[in-house]
Amino acid sequence: MESSFWHERWEKNEIGFHQSRFHPFLPKYWPSLDIKQGSRVFVPLCGKSRDLLWLRDQDLDVIGVELSKLAVEDFFKENQLTAIITQHGELTLYECSGIRIFCGDFFKLTAADLAGVAGVFDRASLVALPPAMRRDYARHMQKILPSGTQTLLVCFAYPQEQMDGPPFSVEEAEVHALFGTASEVTFLAEADVLDNEPRFKQRGLTRLHEKAFRLRYPS
Numbered sequence: 697m698e699s700s701f702w703h704e705r706w707e708k709n710e711i712g713f714h715q716s717r718f719h720p721f722l723p724k725y726w727p728s729l730d731i732k733q734g735s736r737v738f739v740p741l742c743g744k745s746r747d748l749l750w751l752r753d754q755d756l757d758v759i760g761v762e763l764s765k766l767a768v769e770d771f772f773k774e775n776q777l778t779a780i781i782t783q784h785g786e787l788t789l790y791e792c793s794g795i796r797i798f799c800g801d802f803f804k805l806t807a808a809d810l811a812g813v814a815g816v817f818d819r820a821s822l823v824a825l826p827p828a829m830r831r832d833y834a835r836h837m838q839k840i841l842p843s844g845t846q847t848l849l850v851c852f853a854y855p856q857e858q859m860d861g862p863p864f865s866v867e868e869a870e871v872h873a874l875f876g877t878a879s880e881v882t883f884l885a886e887a888d889v890l891d892n893e894p895r896f897k898q899r900g901l902t903r904l905h906e907k908a909f910r911l912r913y914p915s
């Protein structure tokens with residue numbers, strides 16, 4: 697996906713992926729990651745997700761990355777948070793107590809930016825990317841995450857021929873192909889969510905499942 701695609705989505709407020717509630721898998725399955733209080737966690741392609749707040753409220757130090765300046769500024773405004781803004785190479789860093797968001801391209805993040813990260817929450821991030829970019833994403837993640845990091849990964853799975861992405865369908869076999877050589881992949885749960893997503897039903901989907909996986913990179 698070109699970055700212009702996402703900038704346009706935000707400019708036109710076509711952000712059906714944004715949820716006003718916390719993702720239900722987060723309170724249910726985050727504890728299975730065994731991330732200690734006070735740890736640093738990373739939320740890639742974070743949009744203006746309220747999940748950042750949920751993680752901060754678990755006494756975690758949250759780092760996000762998001763391409764759209766509109767999304768980042770909305771996040772702080774809508775949650776009555778005041779950000780300190782600094783330039784960080786090609787990325788702009790928005791920072792308040794417990795939450796830092798790098799505004800810019802995920803692929804520009806370095807291992808130094810994610811130093812100390814112990815956990816990752818990926819919801820609607822991997823599935824936002826077309827197949828070749830997903831392979832680059834998995835490789836870059838592996839390059840920049842500290843060893844021992846654990847990830848809660850949430851994917852959509854549906855008959856790809858029924859609808860064009862994003863979101864793209866990412867089946868379990870692909871999760872293993874993308875992450876299985878570098879990390880231990882464990883399937884955690886699955887939910888039928890078609891009735892929660894009328895916009896996808898309208899686009900022709902007859903099956904939509906959301907699946908959660910845990911990825912454990914070796915220490």
Ligand SMILES: C[S@@+](CC[C@H](N)C(=O)[O-])C[C@H]1O[C@@H](n2cnc3c(N)ncnc32)[C@H](O)[C@@H]1O
Nearest residue numbers: 702713741742743745762763801802819820824
């Ligand atoms: C489907 S949305 C999901 C947002 C968020 N994870 C959520 O659950 O609401 C994907 C987000 O990724 C952002 N994005 C796409 N490509 C990106 C990139 N290369 N670097 C950083 N953010 C990116 C888009 O602007 C968009 O906000």
